[in-house]
Amino acid sequence: MKYHEFNTIGIGVAFSPNLKANIYEASRLAIFFESRLVLIHVGDRSNEKTEIIKSHLMPFIDRELDYEILFVPGDPVSVILDSVERENIDLLLLGALQREKFLQFYIGTIARKITRKASCAVLLHINPSVQRVPCKHIVVNGMKSDKSAETIASAFYVAYKLGTDRLTIVEEISQDEVAVKVEDDKSLRKSALIRDKLRRRESNRVKKIIQEVPQLFKKGVAVTSQPIFGRRGYSIGHYAELVRADLLILSAPGKSGLRDRIFPHDNEYILKELPTDVLILP
Secondary structure: OOOOOOOEEEEEOOOOOOHHHHHHHHHHHHHHOOOEEEEEEOOOOOHHHHHHHHHHHHHHHOOOOEEEEEEOOOOHHHHHHHHHHHOOOOEEEEEOOOOOOHHHHHHOOHHHHHHHHOOOEEEEEOOOOOOOOOOOEEEEEOOOOOOHHHHHHHHHHHHHHHOOOEEEEEEEEOHHHOOOOOOOHHHHHHHHHHHHHHHHHHHHHHHHHHHHOOHHHHOOOEEEEEEEEOOOOHHHHHHHHHOOOOEEEEEOOOOOOHHHHHOOOHHHHHHHOOOOEEEEEO
16 A cells, blocks of 8 residues: 655754754654654855754764755755755645734745645644654644545554554545535434434544554554544644644645635635645655
C-alpha cells in the first residue's frame, strides 16, 4: 500500500522568539523519521546567524542529525517553495497563528500562502516547544476519495514513527447524503435508517483499507473509526478540537486559486481556525 514517507524535512528559520522551539521541533522530527533536515533562512549568510542556529542544533548533532543550513535572500514564499523543489523536501514545517482573524486569513499570511502552493506535505505547528510534547492521539480524515487509502496508511506511518498509541479515522458524511426532511416520526425513522446505513458503509470501507496497512505500523495503536455528519472541513476540525487530538491529518484538495479564495474548499475552514497541529498531505 502506498503511503507518504518523509526522507527530507524542511523548515523556514526566522530569528524570532520561537527560533529555538522551531528548530527543536524540526530536529526531533528528523530524528524520529530518520530524515535529513534542511533549515532555510530567507536572508544573507553570516557567521553570527550560523553559530546561533548550530547552537540550537547541538543536542541533535550529538545524536547524528543529518542537516544542512541554507541562506537564500529573496521573497520568503518564493524562496521556501523553490527550496522545497530543489532540495526534494517531503515535509515542510511551518509556524501558524491559531484563531486567525478573517481579514488576515483571506489576505494570506506567509504560512498559508506556502501551504496552498507547496508540492510536499506541510505540517502547521501552532505551539512549538523546546520540551517535547508527546503525540498521543492522531485524528485522520478518512473521507472517501481517491486519496483516502494513502492518507490513512500515511497516518499509521506517522503514528508508528512518533510512538502514538491512539488513532481515530473520521469519515465525514455530508448532510446532503441523508436528504430527508424530518417532519414527523416516520421521516425521523427514515433519516435514522439512512444514517445507520451510511455509517455501516463507511465503517466497512475503512476496515478494508486498514487491513492493507503494514502490520508494523499498526502494532500498539488503538484504532477507532468515527463517522460524523456535518459540513466537511468544519466538522472534522471541530471533532479534533473536541477530543483534544494532538495532530490532525488531511489530504490536500489540489492547487488553490482565485475561486478558492472566494469559495473556500473543505480544508480552508480548518486553516482559518486551527484546532491543533495539522499535517496536510499532497
